[in-house]
Amino acid sequence: MNTKQHMTATITLVGPFVQVLPMAGLPAAGPIADIQLQVIEQAGVLVQDGRIVKVDAYKELAQEAKEKNYQLEPVVSPMVLLPGLIDAHTHICFAGSRANDYAQRVAGKSYLEIARSGGGILDSVRKTREASLPELVLLLKQRCDRHLSEGVTTCEVKSGYGLTVEDELKMLEAIQLVNAQHALDLVPTCLAAHTLPPEFSDPRAYLQHIQEELLPQVIKQQLAKRIDIFIEDTAFTEEVALDYLLAAKALGMEVTVHADQFSTGGSRIAAAVGAVSADHLEASGEAEMALLQQAGTVATVLPGASLGLGMGYAPARKMLDSGLCLAIATDWNPGSAPMGDLLLQAALLGAAEKLTTAETLTAMTCQAARALNLTDRGTLSAGQLADMIAFPTADYKDILYFQGKLKPAMIWKNGIRI
Ligand code: NIG
Ligand code: FE
DSSP states (O other), X not given: OOXXXXXXXXXXXXXXXXXXXXXXXXXXXXXXXXXXXXXXXXXEEEEEXXXXXXXXXXXXXXXXXXXXXXXXXXXXXXOEEEEOEEEOOOOOXXXXXXXXHHHHHHTTOOHHHHHHTTOTHHHHHHHHHHSOHHHHHHHHHHHHHHHHHTTEEEEEEEOOSOOSHHHHHHHHHHHHHHHHHSSSEEXXXXXXXXXXXXXXXXXXXXXXXXXXXXXXXXXHTTOOSEEEEEBSTTSBOHHXXXXXXXXXXXXXXXXXXXXXXXXXXXXXXXXXXXXXXXXXXXXXXXXXXXXXXXXXXXXXXXXXXXXXXXXXXXXXXXXXXXXXXXXXXXXXXXXXXXXXXXXXXXXXXXXXXXXXHHHHHHHTTHHHHHHTTOOSSSSOSTTSBOOEEEESSSOTTHHHHTTTOSOOSEEEETXXXX
């Protein structure tokens, strides 16, 4: 069934669950102690028209359901319910594999060396340009199937392997087509500023071309309202990025930035333009964190890129302690982060960085919603989308304890069981 068209006035009681973690009413930024996490025992959820009406003790809700003749959706084995996971940073619209890059990297070559010798992102650009729109749609759909089956109910997807007006539009159209067909909600982002394409030698001239020829079409066709840029030696400098992002902002776009992955600088630009999120931040220090905190920019860290590149994690603990809102995303892409398992990566990051269970779980739910500026999801509370995942356990602590191996057994998108 197409969950995006499901409409009914009937109220359904889903449950009982051994525990429900609504992830609501928590700090918008800074550290979160486990004691702040609300855990409702023996709870149920009332759902209507794809949204949550109420989360409460199952006994009470069952009584109400009986009186008012609600539908029942029984849960017969011990389950812990959480909001659906939100992956706020991916590049899953691509063709081809970069297993060769990976083999070179594990043998000692660096990501930047491979990029400088014409491999890396440009290799995926060549293969994505060669792919037809239907081919891209199929590849993206397959990755969405896997993500949804692992509990991801909202996923950001970037363009950025086209790097011509035509090929960037093809990628964004593929994302729009899959979003219309798939239960998983996709949030598109235009990353035409991923790296300089071979057709151009002047970064400023390329970005000017994108700004004039691509962005108006992206906006007109409602293909994306978010803009991203990779600020790094091998991609774009701070100076050209600033002008490009200000121009995109003037067109009404929201900004996110690939910042401080290998060297600092990107976060300064993200803060200067009031970006919704700055992502990566492996190289960030105290000064960078302070700038992002003052700007109210969400810090989205990407442990999958650290794992894929064999490099250190972003300083997530320090980010929280300096008052930042922390989101964790996969960065799923063919180059630096081929794995794409959000729960596993977040669990590993949490263990290494000493994050509380509350901090790791919020970083994939309510705080990840903030990273995408989405106010209708990320918590289980009245009025929110009924995007819910149930883990086959009686204790929510098992979710991170098993480091990604305990997968959700039941998944609902917009109140519909997948
Ligand atoms: O987020 N850092 C730049 N972009 C991606 C990698 C994309 C690629 O290597 O294909 C990232 O890691
Ligand atoms: Fe990325």
